[in-house]
Amino acid sequence: MKRVLEIADKLADEAEILFLEEKASSLTIEDSKLRDIEGTINSGYALRLIKDGKIGSAFTRNLINREELVKNALNSLIGNVKADYSFPEPAKIKEFTQFSKETESLTYTGLLDKCNDAIHHFEGKVEGQINCYSGSGIRTRKIMNTHGVDHVEESSMFYSVPALVYPGTHTSIMNIFMTVAPQSLTHTELQDQLDLYTSSLPEVEIGSSKMKVMFMPGAFTGLIWRLNAGTNGKNFYEKSSPLVNKVGDKIISDKITVTNDPFDLERPGACAFDDEGVAARKLDIIKDGVLETCFVDLDYADKLNMEPTGTGFRETLWGEDGVSIPIIPNPKHMRIQPGKETYKGLLGMMDEGVIALDMIGYHSGNILNGDFSMGMNPGLYVKNGEIIGRVKDGMVAGNVYDMLSNVLGVEDRIHDKNGRPHPCVLFDDVAVSAK
Amino acid sequence: MTNYEDQNKILDKCQSHIEKANVDFIDIRYEIKKEIDIGFESADIKEVGSNTTDGYVIRVLNNGGFGLSIVTKPDDIPWAIEKAQEAAKVISTIDRSELADVPVVQDIITLKLEHDPRDVPLEEKMELTRKYNDIMLAQPEISSTSLAYSEVYRQKFYVNSEGTRVAEELMTVSMTGQAVASRDGISQNIRVGIGGSTGMKNLYGRDDVFVRRAEIARELLDAEPVKGGTYTVLLNSSMTGVFAHEAFGHFSEADGLENNKSLREKMQLGLKLGSDKITIVADSTMEGDLGYYQYDDEGVRVKKITLLDKGILTGRLHSRKTAAGFGEKYTGHCIAEDYRYSPIIRMGTIFVEAGDKDFDDLVKEVGDGLYICDAKGGQTVGGNFTFGAQYGYLIKDGKVGPMVRDINMMGNLFTTLENITEVGNDFHLSERGGCGKGQWNIKSAHGGPHMIIKETVVGGV
Numbered sequence: 001m002k003r004v005l006e007i008a009d010k011l012a013d014e015a016e017i018l019f020l021e022e023k024a025s026s027l028t029i030e031d032s033k034l035r036d037i038e039g040t041i042n043s044g045y046a047l048r049l050i051k052d053g054k055i056g057s058a059f060t061r062n063l064i065n066r067e068e069l070v071k072n073a074l075n076s077l078i079g080n081v082k083a084d085y086s087f088p089e090p091a092k093i094k095e096f097t098q099f100s101k102e103t104e105s106l107t108y109t110g111l112l113d114k115c116n117d118a119i120h121h122f123e124g125k126v127e128g129q130i131n132c133y134s135g136s137g138i139r140t141r142k143i144m145n146t147h148g149v150d151h152v153e154e155s156s157m158f159y160s161v162p163a164l165v166y167p168g169t170h171t172s173i174m175n176i177f178m179t180v181a182p183q184s185l186t187h188t189e190l191q192d193q194l195d196l197y198t199s200s201l202p203e204v205e206i207g208s209s210k211m212k213v214m215f216m217p218g219a220f221t222g223l224i225w226r227l228n229a230g231t232n233g234k235n236f237y238e239k240s241s242p243l244v245n246k247v248g249d250k251i252i253s254d255k256i257t258v259t260n261d262p263f264d265l266e267r268p269g270a271c272a273f274d275d276e277g278v279a280a281r282k283l284d285i286i287k288d289g290v291l292e293t294c295f296v297d298l299d300y301a302d303k304l305n306m307e308p309t310g311t312g313f314r315e316t317l318w319g320e321d322g323v324s325i326p327i328i329p330n331p332k333h334m335r336i337q338p339g340k341e342t343y344k345g346l347l348g349m350m351d352e353g354v355i356a357l358d359m360i361g362y363h364s365g366n367i368l369n370g371d372f373s374m375g376m377n378p379g380l381y382v383k384n385g386e387i388i389g390r391v392k393d394g395m396v397a398g399n400v401y402d403m404l405s406n407v408l409g410v411e412d413r414i415h416d417k418n419g420r421p422h423p424c425v426l427f428d429d430v431a432v433s434a435k
Numbered sequence: 436m437t438n439y440e441d442q443n444k445i446l447d448k449c450q451s452h453i454e455k456a457n458v459d460f461i462d463i464r465y466e467i468k469k470e471i472d473i474g475f476e477s478a479d480i481k482e483v484g485s486n487t488t489d490g491y492v493i494r495v496l497n498n499g500g501f502g503l504s505i506v507t508k509p510d511d512i513p514w515a516i517e518k519a520q521e522a523a524k525v526i527s528t529i530d531r532s533e534l535a536d537v538p539v540v541q542d543i544i545t546l547k548l549e550h551d552p553r554d555v556p557l558e559e560k561m562e563l564t565r566k567y568n569d570i571m572l573a574q575p576e577i578s579s580t581s582l583a584y585s586e587v588y589r590q591k592f593y594v595n596s597e598g599t600r601v602a603e604e605l606m607t608v609s610m611t612g613q614a615v616a617s618r619d620g621i622s623q624n625i626r627v628g629i630g631g632s633t634g635m636k637n638l639y640g641r642d643d644v645f646v647r648r649a650e651i652a653r654e655l656l657d658a659e660p661v662k663g664g665t666y667t668v669l670l671n672s673s674m675t676g677v678f679a680h681e682a683f684g685h686f687s688e689a690d691g692l693e694n695n696k697s698l699r700e701k702m703q704l705g706l707k708l709g710s711d712k713i714t715i716v717a718d719s720t721m722e723g724d725l726g727y728y729q730y731d732d733e734g735v736r737v738k739k740i741t742l743l744d745k746g747i748l749t750g751r752l753h754s755r756k757t758a759a760g761f762g763e764k765y766t767g768h769c770i771a772e773d774y775r776y777s778p779i780i781r782m783g784t785i786f787v788e789a790g791d792k793d794f795d796d797l798v799k800e801v802g803d804g805l806y807i808c809d810a811k812g813g814q815t816v817g818g819n820f821t822f823g824a825q826y827g828y829l830i831k832d833g834k835v836g837p838m839v840r841d842i843n844m845m846g847n848l849f850t851t852l853e854n855i856t857e858v859g860n861d862f863h864l865s866e867r868g869g870c871g872k873g874q875w876n877i878k879s880a881h882g883g884p885h886m887i888i889k890e891t892v893v894g895g896v
Contacts, residue, residue: 030694034529037522041514042775044488061488061507072485078557079473079483108525129695170816208664238477238579240622241617286540318871321775326474326482363812364823364843364894368615368622371660373843373894374823375814384652393819395845395894397663433663433845433894 001144002307004063006068007020009146012049016087016145018275018314019045020322026135027111032119037108037337042197044323045400046275046314048087055083057338059323085302093200093272093279094263099138100181106136114182120192127201128165128384131172135159136182137320141271141322149277158182159270162190164197166390171378173197174218176416180268181252186315200380202389205435212353212382212408213396213430214346217415217422219376224334224420226370226400227258231285233296234328235396237303242401246291252389254289256425260311260331266414269333269419272308276327280310285331297329336422339410341422346426348385354432355380356396369409370400394434403427442543442592442602446484449594453493454514459497460534462595464732465489466774471586473554473561475568477579477879484816485563490774492732493518496534500527501756503777529611535758535765537599537735544603544729552586552608555635560584563638564610567645571614571627574649576656578622582612585630587877589773591732599734607632607725607877609867614645616652619792620633623840625825626811627869631725632878637866655712655826658838667804667889668844669797672863674810674824676881678888679715679785681813682820682848684881685872687717687742687750688695688780689757690769702748702816704763709746710850712790713886716741717752717768719783725868726784733778737767742785746852752780772874781876787883790858797859797885805893806830807842835855843894851888859885 001017008015021043028036046059046071049168056079058072115132122130135158142152158179163172175193176184208254215223235241243251262271262280271280284292296304297312314322314332356376365371379394380387404427411423445465453461466487474482490507493515503523504515526532552560561584568582589605609630616623627648631637670678685691692699702708718724718739730736733755740750753761754769757780770781798806806828813822821845829836864882869875 027751031696033694034526035694036501036503037526038503038505038777039515039518039522040775041507041511042490042505043507059484059486061490062509075485076483079561079878081480081483098464108522108875112525128697131694147758168701169818170691170695170698171819215500234476240579240617242620242622267883273726301818324486324488325471325486360814360816360819361812361821361823361845362814364621365823365841368624371841373823373841375664375819375845375894377816377819393845393847395663395821395843395892397841397843397894431663431894433892435663435664435892 001142002428004066005144005146005288006129007066008047008049011070011074012051014087015049016143016277017045017047019142021140022137024135024137024417025108025111027108027115029115029119029132030239031129032185034112043168043323044079044321045069045205046323049073050083051077052193053083053110055081057326065251087147088149088277090148091279093151093266096265096270096272098155098180098265098270100156102181102400103136103158104138106182106269110182111136113303114160114184117184118160122162122164124196125194126197128167131163131165131362133161143273143275143277145277147340151273151277153269153272156180160378162193166201167286173200178240178416179266187353191255194433199387200378200390202362203392204389205392206381206394210429210431212426212428213432214350214353214355214424214426216357216424218358220420220422221354222359222372223400225362225374226367228317228331228334229367230370231294233294233300233304235368237300242369243291249291251291252288252289252401253407254406254408255286255410256286258286258334259284259293259337261333262310266332274312275314276312278308278312283309285334295329295331297327300329335414337424338412338414338423341409341411343411343424346411346424347382348424349362349408350385353382354391356383364425372400373397392435394432397431397433403430438808439543445592446594446600446602449592450575451595453596455497456516458495458497459595459815462494462593464492465592467590468773469558469588469628471557473564473584475564477572485557491515492774492777493519494769495523495783496532497523499526499531500524501532502526505775507778532756533759534631534755537755537765539598540734540736541600542730545608546604548606550635552606552635556804561779565872567641569643571649574646574653576616576618576653577614577649578617579615580612582610591841592777593732593734595734601730601734603728603730605728606634608635608638610638611867614649615653616656618656621656623652624653625652629721630867632727633723651826654838655840658826658840659843661805661827661839661893663894666891666893667801667887668891669804669830670804670886670888671802671808672792672861672882672884673808673865674877676786676829676865677810677813677822678868679787679883680782680879680881681815681822682846682851683715683743684782684785686818686848687752687814688782689761690780691755693757697860704748706748708849709743709749710744710855712858713743713852713855714741714745715743715785715789717785718784721784724784724864724880725866727877727879728783731769731778732771733769735765735767735769740766752778752782754778770876772876775875781870781879783874783878784864784880786864786881787858787886789860789862789884791860792857794859794885797857797887798830798835800857801830801887802833804830818848820848844895845892854889855886857887863884
């Protein structure tokens, strides 16, 4: 990497190179049987350089030909893509470790054993089939630039995803457990999953009306996508966000605080710097219902005359490989902060309503405006605080800002249930369409 | 551009990597991918890049266990073979797979394009993208735009221990983006996409497409959100295509069924699943179509498959593994996004066959309902699906009325197939694709005619 910077430094005003390597193993159990195992090493280098106020970029999988990588980046200057900013100067970054040697040495058999623990708990107790997906990964990320920035981080991740499938469908009650080191799932966690599955087996037709809806963490992706679009510096700059000129205004319920927290060490994925080498920092985007700021990368920080927020990444909300896509503003660690209610307390507040565990069709509706219309997959029908069954063909629709203004309660903890680290949130008066 | 001699040398190199492996079956897929990307955001050019990358996918079948490894460095190939063997060993103690017998082939397929993008200078591609972007930006009430040119040129090299050696070139180009119209703090957006697998041909002379898309974005500012409920809906060809792809197509991919006993029972060949009006075909053999290819990523020649014939299930899409597992014929539909991914079953081009009704007759038949237009993506989980529309119109007393927005429909495949009451006599296939079944597939084309579905749940406020 140093050599690439040396070559680039002679031909451009500034240069930056990012290296990413992910070594991963994954395993699939379907219908209680091991079906697939996959091992991957995916690596790459992304180079950016600035010359005469213009930026060029290129990427490669191998550093076999360093000169060619630099040449490709120089060739891309033909686009005259403006860069009125500089790559960052060295700065102190937060120090922490999210690496487990145990994860690094985990074998396929070790992964299988972890899955089997969960499978055995459910065997004989489930009407449909039992699936389990598990995997582990080691990620190395390093960034250097010609100003002297030189950051590196190595992290590990283990995940286990038991899924209890409703008969005759692919819809399941799924839990995603993600940790830095391999862990076995507790009896309580597995039993909670089983209880939720058992209570929601009957399919019910509830018709269309407005009612209370509790979003579980897994159902938040669609809402976070819209919040992400609304508070993205790019959409502030283009004035296409409905939140432009509303910084400092109360835009949603004071029960809601939305924070980008890259230092959340309770789950994998914490990071001390972004993919531009800017130090990461905890950022309240919405605090007690008041819009505090948008988030930016270096480019939009310059365009909006803001300080960088440490949120320039080569990933979208949906992941990507971290090398081939250009830098975009992306709050990778956007979370709704915990409130005061317990899950049981929220359930007890539902005289009639629906719990949305996960959604399909996140893309529908006008995302910039915050509009959504999504299918619940599944949605559980609740009557007098008790789960009666799962909703047949149920959809929820509305506007994220309207809905977040109508909050009845926020759960008192963040958890990964269904894969997204948020608390459960209970909303009032949400449009539900169903058969 | 690689000649036959060069391609054979690469195939030889691939063969040398796997020939020492002492296993029942091994294959290696090496791919070189060259991408050119140009991106505009409103008046600013945001990205210009040309990059070439490559990588390897290795699969091993041994004692019934099937293992797979993926690497991007040639130095890691020995590790990949060892890990694939280890995976196969672990699996073989629990599950046993077979591969369907397929013809051993040796073939090299090169591109034949009328307007080969590789002959067009980068500057010309930039100017064409700028021109279309400016056209949208110049329309009234358009506040912002984005438009990206994407050129993906793939050279795929496949070798297996049975003696198959296949090299195939694929070229996909597209211009995709959106126009955002704004008024009084409210914004509405519409997507735009042109392109295909025929080189630059579909990208020239398309000014009218960009003007019309910007107009629709503006019209959406005056549209009301649709009211949630159950409707009779008339789908345009884009929506029909998404229905064929999302609701039915994914369900006909055998890897989604192979380990789900109850779904396999529901999807037995010969069962009557839908109304007599509907026939659905997967056909990636149509030269010039976006979804066209000759060999899949297992070196199997792709076949045209009629999946549903007048409502009766007649076929499904297979990899070699699922074809053997189901005891059915191979189809050549095992495809990976690129060298970073394992091949999985993908549908390529899928469509509903045209019927005999004119558009006006279809609108009259709906009576009161919705005319919904232009897909905004979709998703399916088992038999349940949802897909959005970019805009739509109320239909009242057999006439198309005012525009509505924020439309998303949801349903269950089996009940919806029975609820198809009419199919139009028009036919249109998509120019660009993008299916995200675990990995992206830019060559997933879909389409069909207008089509009526009764009793459809539509989400709305």
